[in-house]
Amino acid sequence: FEASIPAASRDLWQQFGVTEFQDKEAFQKEFIRHVETTLARSMYNCDDLAAYLAASQAIRDRLIVAWNKTQQKHTTKDQKRVYYLSLEFLMGRAMDNAMLNAGVKDITKTGVDDLGFKIEDLLEQEPDAALGNGGLGRLAACFVDSIASTNYPGWGYGLRYQYGIFKQRIVDGYQVESPDYWLAFSNPWEIPRYEIAIDVMFYGYTRKYTNDQGKTVSIWEGGEQVQAIAYDVPVPGYDTETTNNLRLWASKPTREFDFEKFNSGDYESSVRESQKAETISAVLYPNDNFYSGKELRLKQQYFWVAASLNDIVRRFKKTHRPWSDFSDQIAIQLNDTHPTIAIVELQRILVDMEGLEWDAAWEIVTSTFGYTNHTVLPEALEKWPVPLFGNLLPRHLEIIYNINLFFLQKVEKMFPKDRDMLARVSIIEESSPQQVRMAYLAIIGSHKVNGVAELHSDLIKTTIFKDFVAIYGTDKFMNVTNGITPRRWLHQANPKLSELIASKVGSYSFLKDLTLLKKVEPFAKDPEFIEKWADIKKFNKARLAALIKKNNGIDVSVDALFDVQVKRIHEYKRQQMNIFSVIHRYLTIKAMSAEEKKDVTPRVCIFGGKSAPGYYMAKTIIKLINSVSEVVNKDADIGDLLKVVFIADYNVSKAEIICPASDISQHISTAGTEASGTSNMKFVLNGGLILGTVDGANIEITREIGEENIFLFGHLAESVDDLRHQRRFNDVPINPDLQKVIDAIEGGMFGDKDIYGSLIYSVTGNRDYYLVSDDFQSYLDAQKLVDKDFKDKTTWVSRCITAVANMGFFSSDRAINEYAESIWNIEPVAK
Ligand code: 7GP
Structure with missing residues (x-):
């Protein structure tokens, strides 16, 4: 390595080398050094923000030492690595997680305490790194945590957005967006690598010429250049020195601008x-779950992919291995189709730049990539118009045509004269204009394709990718059920429950092997344990109640049943059905006598989630929830029997407060539409029960925890097409209880009825695409059962304990081990 230090000087380096602080005093020394030098402040002007920045600098230094050691070790060992390409990493806050994973939580806590600060106040200063929309982005964040915690050599690659997901405020009941400038106070969790600057080209043209070997080759030239600058975010594993890298690219103008x-x-x-x-x-x-074909988005995709592949290939070339070793050294996972252009870019690098033969290059490409699909919703599938694509990436379009040609020739041989088949599976859709179907390209260019829960993985094989199963056989298609990291979603979010569990497991080892939760199962019948468990739930509910009081000014009782639906607002996730049922509950209670009211289980219905700014129907649903909240919460007839709350700006750090506080959480998508869901796992892991449909990972959760511990309802995925068809072509009456709710809305009970016209239209008449009416009765029945069962507190808690004890399967460590073994073929790096 060119810049390494001569042997004679190395002793000195060793002697003065930076080490990780090991005790409170060493932390405090670092903390004060950062206050006084890095921040140029003193004990006379150090507020919580400065203290947060100083503490995080000290912790970050510690991470960097571990990060350096890890990277050196991984380079020396030279094992196969995985690169996880994701356009979204919804990381949330870093400090608490870094302290926990590095095992320095106690010394930092007491350390800042002595110096006059409270750790909780410092943690609150950190803005969320909200570089994602929802499930797909948070999954990527859980995955990098697990890759590090299980000691696999792996990097994430993403984009360093200056603005993350917008901030949401509610004004007059409506969502109002404002920009999320999360980098305002500098970001201690990233290391800028200005020296790692990669040129990326757009536009231009292609030209054929004959090279020295007399071969006709294509070259891409004459385009615009921008530069990608690397920012590295250390990803510390839990209870291990392994600290992996998340490399995020920022775009900068090239040095040679227009002189x-x-x-x-x-x-x-x-x-x-x-x-x-x-x-x-x-x-x-x-x-979230929606494709909008903007040129700038395609630019983002290529910019990020080109920089990442250049980086990966450069690292590979340093080892001087033959190209045929490439996929023995490197696995690349495509998080949905957003990075699919990487398949084409690698083929371009190998053929155009490195001079490999097409077939040899294609063999390398297809054995390198794996593709994860996250949705079957047609509106989410990426299809780029050919003219737009060819203008921005002319050479890539040529390569796609070649890939398609060779692929279709193969299909033609397998299915002679089946022209329909050829048209169906072609990467190019013959519409006007023509479109590049990115999912098909991803399948053709990968050796494994996976869905994210069993039902979803089955569905993609029988619906959207059916023809490809006929072509490639079933082995190429597999399932890896999603998971969540227990470090953030149990220990960090719910320290008290984690401690109680540890008291029975004997240690915190369940944070590394979540199946050890099983050890608490016998205590589901232990009155003392049940009581402690119930107290913790109450504490967590009080924490959420305080947040609701602060943000919404609403008083809620911790004795009421906390019913939570927090996730992106989407018609397929059916928040409209939830709010309709809340209205139904309101109407029912209002019609009750005082005597009847005594029997009602008091409920707090909590909603949260962002709508895409251009999604009119989702925005209308938010407005309805807030209008219902206005009316219900101030109705003296109702009191504590029903409260409705919309928590604005739902994000990762709010989820950490909300998940531990639910009694019931709702995961009620139309069957077959939610690929997996991951918050369902978070809520159960924190001791709440689910009210849900037979969809996504709900099915596997039921299998693991037992069907007596979940409230399932609604039609099954296999009936959905039929029901839609019935509604479309026959006069199917609307559910009478739903009709009453609609009458109330149309009667103006929740303000101007015209606001809700299109929302009502979407569930009535010959429409109701998401089967709100068809599922309404069984939804109300399930709600009734919830009300009844919640009255028996002991049995309820006992069921929660049993459920938690059986959640081991849903650790993202398990998911990562499955990817590692069956797709990436990588091994952990030994100590
Ligand atoms: C989501 C799915 O909707 C959710 O069910 C799943 O749990 C999550 O991915 C992680 O696999 N999909 C998206 O967030 C998304 O935008 C389209 O998918 C690209």
């Missing part, structure tokens, strides 16, 4: 051009 313009005095336009480069990584697209 001609500059010199001729046209400063402004030369600067304007170069500023355009920075917009590439400026903002996260705020859509």
Whole structure:
């Protein structure tokens, strides 16, 4: 390595080398050093923000030492690595997690305490790193935590957005978005690597020429250049020194900007051009489960993929191995189709730049990539218009045509004369304009394709990717059920429950092997344990009640049943059905006598989640929830029997407060639409029960925890098409209870009825695509059962304990081990 220190000087380096602080005093020394030097402050002007920044700098230094050691070790061992390509990493806050994983939580807590601060106040200073929309982005964050915690050599690659997901406020009942400038106070959790700057090209044209070997080759030239700068985020594993890397790219203008313009005095336009480069990584697209074909989005995708592959290939070339070793050394996982262009980019690098033969290159490419699908919703599947694609990436389009040609030739041989088949599976959809079907490209260019829960993985094989199963056989298609990291979603979010569990397991070892939770199962019948468990739930509910009081000004009783639905607002997730049932509950209670009211189980219905800014129906649902909340909460007839709360700006750090506080959480998507869901796992792991449909991971959760510990309802996925068809073509009456709810809305009970016209229309008439009416009765029945069962507190808690004891399967460590063994073929790095 060119820049390494001569042997004679190394002793000195060793002697003065930075080490990780081991005790409270060493932490405090580092803390004060950072206050006084890094921040240029003193004990006379150190507020909570400064204290947070100093503490996180001290912890970050510690992470970097571990990070350096890990990277050196991984380079020396030279094992196969995985690269997880995701356009979203919804990390949330870093400090608490870093302290926990590095095992320095106690010394930092007492350390800052002595110095006049409270650790809780410091933690509150950190903005969420909200570089994602929802499930897909949070999954990527759990996965990098697990890859590090299980000692696999693996990096994440993503974009360093200057603006994460927008902040949500509720004004007059409506969602109002404002930008999330999360980098305002510098970010101690990233290391800028200005020296790692990679040129990325867009536009231009392709040209054929004959090379030295007399071969005709294509070259891409004449485009615009921007630069990708690396920012490294250390990802510490739990209870291990392994600290992996999450490399995020930021776009910068290239050094050579338009000097001609500059010199001729046209400063402004030369600067304007170069500023355009920075917009590439400026903002996260705020859509969840929805594709919007914007050129800037495709630019983001290629920018990030080109920089990442350049980096990966450069690292591989340093080892001087033959290209045929590439996929023995490198696995690349595509988190949905967003990075699919990587398949084409690697083929381009190998053929155009490195001179490999097409077939040899294609063999390398297909054995390197794996593709994870996260949705079957047609509106989420990426299809780029050919003209837009070819203009931005002309050479890539040519390569796609070739990939498609060879693929279709193969299909033609397998299914002679089946023209329909060829049209169906072609990467190019023959619409006008033509479209590039990214999911098909991802399948063709990968050796494994997986769904994220059993039902979902089965569905993709029988619906959207059916033809590809006929072509490739079933072995290429598999399931890896999602998981969540127990470090953040149990220990960090719910320290008291974690401690109680540890008292029975004998240690915190369940945070590394979640199946050890099984050891608490016998205590589900132990009155003393049940009481402690119930007290912790109450404590967590009080914590959430305080947040609700602070944010909404609403008083809620911790003795009421806390019923929670927090997730992105989407018609398929059916928050509209939930709020309709809340209205039904309101109408029912209002019609009751005082005597009848005594029997009612008091409920707090809690909602939270963002709507995509352009999603009219989702925004209408938010408005309805808030209007119902207005009416119900101030109705003296109702009192504590029903409260309705919409928690604004739902995000990872709020989820950490909300998940431990639920009695019931709702996961009520139309069967077959929610690929997996991951918050369902978080809520159960924190001792809440689920009210849910037979969809996504709910099915496997039921299998693990027992069907007596979950409230399932609604039609099954296999009936959905039929029911839709019935509604579309026959006169199916609307559910009478739903009709009453609609009458109330249309009667103006919740303000101007016209606001809700399209929402009502979407569930009535010949429509109801998401089967709100078809499932309404069985939903209400399940709700009734919940009310009844909640009255028996002891049995309820006992069921929660049994459920938690059987949640071991849903650790993201298990998911990562499955990927490692069956897709990536990588091994953990030994100590
Ligand atoms: C989500 C799925 O909707 C959710 O069911 C799943 O748990 C999660 O991915 C993780 O696998 N999908 C998205 O967030 C998404 O935007 C389209 O998918 C690309």
